[in-house]
Amino acid sequence: xxxxxxxxxxxxxxxxxxxxxxxxxxxxxxxxxxxxxxxxxxxxxxxxxxxxxxxxxxxxxxxxxxxxxxxxxxxxxxxxxxxxxxxxxxxxxxxxxxxxxxxxxxxxxxxxxxxxxxxxxxxxxxxxxxxxxxxxxxxxxxxxxxxxxxxxxxxxxxxxxxxxxxxxxxxxxxxxxxxxxxxxxxx
Amino acid sequence: xxxxxxxxxxxxxxxxxxxxxxxxxxxxxxxxxxxxxxxxxxxxxxxxxxxxxxxxxxxxxxxxxxxxxxxxxxxxxxxxxxxxxxxxxxxxxxxxxxxxxxxxxxxxxxxxxxxxxxxxxxxxxxxxxxxxxxxxxxxxxxxxxxxxxxxxxxxxxxxxxxxxxxxxxxxxxxxxxxxxxxxxxxxxxxxxxxxxxxxxxxxxxxxxxxxxxxxxxxxxxxxxxxxxxxxxxxxxxxxxxxxxxxxxxxxxxxxxxxxxxxxxxxxxxxxxxxxxxxxxxxxxxxxxxxxxxxxxxxxxxxxxxxxxxxxxxxxxxxxxxxxxxxxxxxxxxxxxxxxxxxxxxxxxxxxxxxxxxxxxxxxxxxxxxxxxxxxxx
Numbered sequence: 001x002x003x004x005x006x007x008x009x010x011x012x013x014x015x016x017x018x019x020x021x022x023x024x025x026x027x028x029x030x031x032x033x034x035x036x037x038x039x040x041x042x043x044x045x046x047x048x049x050x051x052x053x054x055x056x057x058x059x060x061x062x063x064x065x066x067x068x069x070x071x072x073x074x075x076x077x078x079x080x081x082x083x084x085x086x087x088x089x090x091x092x093x094x095x096x097x098x099x100x101x102x103x104x105x106x107x108x109x110x111x112x113x114x115x116x117x118x119x120x121x122x123x124x125x126x127x128x129x130x131x132x133x134x135x136x137x138x139x140x141x142x143x144x145x146x147x148x149x150x151x152x153x154x155x156x157x158x159x160x161x162x163x164x165x166x167x168x169x170x171x172x173x174x175x176x177x178x179x180x181x182x183x184x185x186x187x
Numbered sequence: 188x189x190x191x192x193x194x195x196x197x198x199x200x201x202x203x204x205x206x207x208x209x210x211x212x213x214x215x216x217x218x219x220x221x222x223x224x225x226x227x228x229x230x231x232x233x234x235x236x237x238x239x240x241x242x243x244x245x246x247x248x249x250x251x252x253x254x255x256x257x258x259x260x261x262x263x264x265x266x267x268x269x270x271x272x273x274x275x276x277x278x279x280x281x282x283x284x285x286x287x288x289x290x291x292x293x294x295x296x297x298x299x300x301x302x303x304x305x306x307x308x309x310x311x312x313x314x315x316x317x318x319x320x321x322x323x324x325x326x327x328x329x330x331x332x333x334x335x336x337x338x339x340x341x342x343x344x345x346x347x348x349x350x351x352x353x354x355x356x357x358x359x360x361x362x363x364x365x366x367x368x369x370x371x372x373x374x375x376x377x378x379x380x381x382x383x384x385x386x387x388x389x390x391x392x393x394x395x396x397x398x399x400x401x402x403x404x405x406x407x408x409x410x411x412x413x414x415x416x417x418x419x420x421x422x423x424x425x426x427x428x429x430x431x432x433x434x435x436x437x438x439x440x441x442x443x444x445x446x447x448x449x450x451x452x453x454x455x456x457x458x459x460x461x462x463x464x465x466x467x468x469x470x471x472x473x474x475x476x477x478x479x480x481x482x483x484x485x486x487x488x489x490x491x492x493x494x495x496x497x498x499x500x501x502x503x504x505x506x507x508x509x510x511x512x513x514x515x516x517x518x519x520x521x522x523x524x525x526x527x528x529x530x531x532x533x534x535x536x537x538x539x540x541x542x543x544x545x546x547x548x549x550x551x552x553x554x555x556x557x558x559x560x561x562x563x564x
Contacts, residue, residue: 015354
């Protein structure tokens with residue numbers, strides 16, 4: 001009976017320590033807020049939809065939304081292990097009645113602390129429907145060569161953490177990604 | 188080995204063999220499968236095993252005490268929602284939940300307790316251990332198995348809200364079942380498990396606090412029943428000094444335990460945060476645990492280290508600049524080891540607390556536990 005009491009007491013002690021250690025709040029540091037836009041306001045080429053990518057497992061993108069027709073915003077959760085990704089998809093529509101457009105990435109900036117080099121950003125244009133063969137995409141250069149009038153294209157943005165955040169690294173801070181895409185009318 | 192024991196061991200092994208795959212591999216429908224399997228085997232045990240009845244003392248009184256104890260606990264539990272707030276339960280009570288959750292869970296609990304009771308009647312250590320294991324597996328099937336553990340927080344919830352309380356519940360139920368029959372343990376487990384399925388709201392008690400409560404609750408009832416019904420045994424005289432030492436040790440243990448609960452839950456005046464990043468290196472290093480006092484409109488000055496929440500992350504940085512615009516305080520923060528000030532600003536509503544003091548290195552076990560799991564996913 002005494003041995004049983006000691007065993008129960010020891011179990012309780014270990015259980016309490018495990019609960020204390022496991023549920024301890026951990027301070028976090030790293031999070032990314034990104035904004036992309038389609039510039040050249042004279043053209044009716046706009047963002048019409050934004051969402052987190054449902055096909056990506058363990059997607060660290062917590063929100064992707066339309067701020068307005070030329071600005072979308074993606075917000076990510078904390079990433080601290082190499083390989084973790086935040087993926088968002090945006091739909092860009094050419095709303096011009098009779099002109100095609102091309103879309104290319106112009107620039108992006110990463111504002112913040114020392115961690116901008118830890119991330120890799122990839123942009124990918126994908127046809128909304130594979131049957132839309134008139135939408136011509138240059139996948140190598142991540143640009144849309146031809147987006148006919150009335151057609152839409154998907155822009156998939158991936159922010160991947162390229163380096164694990166460990167105790168050795170210091171100076172983590174918030175990052176802000178701003179991307180700019182140029183839409184040009186064709187013909 | 189008697190015929191009864193042989194049959195019982197085979198059936199108990201069948202229970203384990205049937206429940207283990209359900210716990211480990213089945214994503215959905217596990218409860219219904221487990222209920223069917225346990226009911227079948229409990230019926231087989233009742234039919235085949237002859238020695239399954241034994242004298243149960245004070246059965247009705249213990250049943251009444253258990254039900255009353257649980258009613259009191261549930262009352263206090265739900266009243267605590269007035270302090271913590273209420274949230275909707277995940278599974279609303281309707282015909283579908285009756286068929287897919289409530290009835291299968293009731294069958295699982297009843298059948299597993301019947302099996303436990305019959306195994307305990309064999310008065311063998313092996314049978315007791317099998318009884319414990321079968322009921323532990325039954326508890327895991329009630330929560331839906333281990334198939335859906337994908338993140339560290341789900342793992343911690345499973346261990347601390349199900350596995351650990353299942354062990355202490357098992358200790359209680361083994362004691363009660365052997366002496367007072369299967370019904371009191373069934374009532375205890377049913378009331379504890381089914382309440383969230385019957386009542387549409389539940390108190391928003393932090394998981395850490397719930398874990399401590401559900402861990403200790405069965406032992407409180409066990410202590411109460413033992414004090415009430417165990418025969419007083421003659422003991423060797425204990426010296427007053429040893430008694431005093433025992434009381435002081437118990438008192439210190441209770442105080443430390445209560446203190447730990449208060450700090451870890453972060454729901455009361457003080458809370459704890461483990462430093463996981465190096466942005467405050469020098470003042471607060473990785474692995475340190477800081478104790479903070481909950482923010483309640485205390486005056487914050489430049490240089491104060493605050494704990495705040497931004498974009499669902501808990502951050503510990505120093506306030507470097509304060510502005511007051513349109514009656515609102517804006518605090519600009521920066522990590523001591525960072526080159527740049529944090530982007531944007533925080534307001535009073537973001538601040539959770541003001542750091543009080545730190546305990547160096549004590550946070551490392553938490554960090555290691557998080558990182559082990561994060562590296563595997």
